[in-house]
Amino acid sequence: MTGESEFQVLANVTPQENKKFGNVMIIGLGMIGGSFAKALKDRGLATLYGVDRREGELALGVSTGVIDYPAELSQEYVSKMDVIVLATPVRAMESVLADLKPLLQEKTLVTDVGSTKGSVVESVRRVFGFVPANFIPGHPIAGAEKSGVLASNPQLFEKHMAIVTPLPDSDPLLLDRLHRIWRAVGADVVSMDVDHHDHVLASSSHLPHLLAFTLVDALASGERSQDIFKFAAGGFRDFTRIASSDPVMWRDVFMANKDATLATLDHFTDRLADMRAAIEQGDGASMFGVFTRAKSARDHFLRLLELRTIGSAKEVRPVSVSVLPASTIKGKISLLGDKSLSHKVITIAALSVGVSEIKNIDLTGDVRITMQAFRDMGVVIEEASADCVRIHGVGLYGLKAPIAPINVHESRESLYLLLPVLAGQSFSVTVVAEGKLLNQSMSDLFSLLRQMGGSVVSELADCLPVTLSPNDSLNVNVDVELKTGSGNLLMAAFLSAIYSPDEGRVKPMLPGLSHCEVLLQRFGQNMTKHGDSFNFSPGSLVGTDIVLSGDEYEAVWLVLLASLLPGSDLMIENAGLDSVSFDFLSFLKSIGANVVIPPLAESGLYEGVLQAGFAELSSFVLSAGQAYQFRDELPLLCVVAAYAKGDSRVEGVGDLPYYYEDRVLALVDALDSMKISCTYEHGDLLIKGGFPQGGELDCAGDDRLALAMLGLGARSKSITKVNDCQKLLEEFNELESVALQLGFHCSVAQ
Ligand SMILES: NC(=O)c1ccc[n+]([C@@H]2O[C@H](COP(=O)([O-])OP(=O)(O)OC[C@H]3O[C@@H](n4cnc5c(N)ncnc54)[C@H](O)[C@@H]3O)[C@@H](O)[C@H]2O)c1
Numbered sequence: 001m002t003g004e005s006e007f008q009v010l011a012n013v014t015p016q017e018n019k020k021f022g023n024v025m026i027i028g029l030g031m032i033g034g035s036f037a038k039a040l041k042d043r044g045l046a047t048l049y050g051v052d053r054r055e056g057e058l059a060l061g062v063s064t065g066v067i068d069y070p071a072e073l074s075q076e077y078v079s080k081m082d083v084i085v086l087a088t089p090v091r092a093m094e095s096v097l098a099d100l101k102p103l104l105q106e107k108t109l110v111t112d113v114g115s116t117k118g119s120v121v122e123s124v125r126r127v128f129g130f131v132p133a134n135f136i137p138g139h140p141i142a143g144a145e146k147s148g149v150l151a152s153n154p155q156l157f158e159k160h161m162a163i164v165t166p167l168p169d170s171d172p173l174l175l176d177r178l179h180r181i182w183r184a185v186g187a188d189v190v191s192m193d194v195d196h197h198d199h200v201l202a203s204s205s206h207l208p209h210l211l212a213f214t215l216v217d218a219l220a221s222g223e224r225s226q227d228i229f230k231f232a233a234g235g236f237r238d239f240t241r242i243a244s245s246d247p248v249m250w251r252d253v254f255m256a257n258k259d260a261t262l263a264t265l266d267h268f269t270d271r272l273a274d275m276r277a278a279i280e281q282g283d284g285a286s287m288f289g290v291f292t293r294a295k296s297a298r299d300h301f302l303r304l305l306e307l308r309t310i311g312s313a314k315e316v317r318p319v320s321v322s323v324l325p326a327s328t329i330k331g332k333i334s335l336l337g338d339k340s341l342s343h344k345v346i347t348i349a350a351l352s353v354g355v356s357e358i359k360n361i362d363l364t365g366d367v368r369i370t371m372q373a374f375r376d377m378g379v380v381i382e383e384a385s386a387d388c389v390r391i392h393g394v395g396l397y398g399l400k401a402p403i404a405p406i407n408v409h410e411s412r413e414s415l416y417l418l419l420p421v422l423a424g425q426s427f428s429v430t431v432v433a434e435g436k437l438l439n440q441s442m443s444d445l446f447s448l449l450r451q452m453g454g455s456v457v458s459e460l461a462d463c464l465p466v467t468l469s470p471n472d473s474l475n476v477n478v479d480v481e482l483k484t485g486s487g488n489l490l491m492a493a494f495l496s497a498i499y500s501p502d503e504g505r506v507k508p509m510l511p512g513l514s515h516c517e518v519l520l521q522r523f524g525q526n527m528t529k530h531g532d533s534f535n536f537s538p539g540s541l542v543g544t545d546i547v548l549s550g551d552e553y554e555a556v557w558l559v560l561l562a563s564l565l566p567g568s569d570l571m572i573e574n575a576g577l578d579s580v581s582f583d584f585l586s587f588l589k590s591i592g593a594n595v596v597i598p599p600l601a602e603s604g605l606y607e608g609v610l611q612a613g614f615a616e617l618s619s620f621v622l623s624a625g626q627a628y629q630f631r632d633e634l635p636l637l638c639v640v641a642a643y644a645k646g647d648s649r650v651e652g653v654g655d656l657p658y659y660y661e662d663r664v665l666a667l668v669d670a671l672d673s674m675k676i677s678c679t680y681e682h683g684d685l686l687i688k689g690g691f692p693q694g695g696e697l698d699c700a701g702d703d704r705l706a707l708a709m710l711g712l713g714a715r716s717k718s719i720t721k722v723n724d725c726q727k728l729l730e731e732f733n734e735l736e737s738v739a740l741q742l743g744f745h746c747s748v749a750q
């Protein structure tokens, strides 16, 4: 549509060319009005008319190319406008509206950019007696401490938000035009209710301005003011930049948004009083709590902001990883802790009494969601370094009600850990999610929570968002027999059993010891094994220091590479293997792999150095039971089969949950394209070993598939490129450095 006019060409007032948004009049040609005008004019989207009570501004507007023509509030101009934007200070808008009223046409979209919305709507009502359908309020969330037309910046709105606050009677076509015009100058448009807007902005914008103005004024009029300003450095400058903003505009804002500003000011004053008390009483712990929470909240906010401003382009950029054949891997490494373990240890440490220091923790990606949720509920988490945190646990029942719903975004891991913990607290809380976690039934998890006795209410049957509330019968013992081998559900069941008043019981579906039990025991959880079940007795978790072992799946993948590549000699120094990994590596040994598994430690895990070297592997038959046990490792087993001598067979793939079968099907395609004979019939998989060709493969964004495909290319006849590896690099972000250390030739390209 760019370049075509959506509106009629107007006589007299209209210049030569047609423009997409026709004739636009800005009333109040200052910094915001001027920026908006110039943004449209520079893009050739409209013919711009300016009105201002200061003629000088209009002359400057024309001479600096901000507007095309000066104008006035007369029939001649107003009747021919397609869009009119009110950009004066908010309290001046009422008189402008009164002047406009007799001149206005219904077809003209009238909007404003005022920082408050309730007061503007009230002004419209006072002038017109109602809010006309063509008046739709707006507010760009972008600005500066400058004012006047000379401060116009045509890029001001790019990658910023523009809030529109339509009313029930707003004309939908004009609302659509308002959205388009803001998008055209680079803004992201969001709709909001007027009252909500005023409360949110009172906190995010109005209160900070009030504090900055007041601070500067208080210091300037206080003792030693000369020296205070003389020696003020970055901190003072950063905090007070906005005290240079226009006094008229801000006087109007505070007069117009009185109630919401007072509410947020009262909340802030209470918190400031708490801080004063903490300083007076030398209460370092309270100060430390506020400061760490504030720092993490601001860091989190900056990351979100960065994502808004630069992230979108980066996010969609596909990443591929290529592997050169016939390399070898040699050397000693330590791997960063497992992500899933990192989520779990944060949860357990937060619920423990005392401080825990967790080293070798992976703090990237979704782990931050779990961390933020606990911080929102009062847990102090210090980030001592990029892979070390100190968590000041608050005990099983010590969390504080969060002020807003807990958002787990798209993290299933965070959800399964947080919900049972929240269901054990004495406050109500709502948990929301995003993207793929919405519209998915969570009945397995919700039925666990219901066993705990509180109420579990979701709008859509067993889907998120969900509200958990305690009730009188909260003291219920959890007794659950799991029907799936899901690690997330197992941990959720353990956590819910911990909140049992007398004794909780969980019977996992699979025998063997997992990291969940080991971690809980490390933190002093009172649990005993009876047959295949774990019984949990009441007690407290106790903070402890832990060094997390390296990611198991990455360790097993590296063992596979070493097994496939002649001349390899690999040593992983910080392995910590549970019984499934132990069984898997034992299985590899049984088909000829040259692996030394670390010994069984007191913890129940196989801890220490894991070694592997090259060996020719033989073909194998995997029963349906083994296929279920090794369901996570199946993609790696397909790679083993592709290189093994002879025919391998995996039974019962068709009986696995669909996502495991899907991974195998994706590998069947990959094997096919790499000229390895492979058939999948009646749920069983047959693979004839050989030497795969190289090629271009697609892992469909699945990190485990990506690793398997890179394994497939490790010794293939030519280069193998695996596409869609963004998730892989998120989960295994030290892939390139590990490969470099071990001499494995793989490279990442965007
Ligand atoms: N400054 C910001 O960062 C920012 C950000 C978003 C929204 N806003 C809102 O935008 C509006 C304009 O702010 P600004 O920063 O551009 O201020 P500004 O002082 O730069 O511009 C306001 C202009 O309005 C003119 N004006 C005042 N009364 C008038 C009247 N009765 N008739 C015609 N013109 C009149 C002034 O002469 C001035 O040129 C305000 O409502 C403000 O709340 C400001």
Ligand SMILES: O=C(O)C(=O)CC1(C(=O)O)C=CC(O)C=C1
Pocket: 114, 115, 140, 141, 142, 143, 144, 145, 204, 205, 206, 242, 245
């Ligand atoms: O960046 C600044 O200087 C601003 O003050 C911009 C700011 C804000 O507080 O964020 C100011 C007022 C608004 O209505 C919208 C944006």
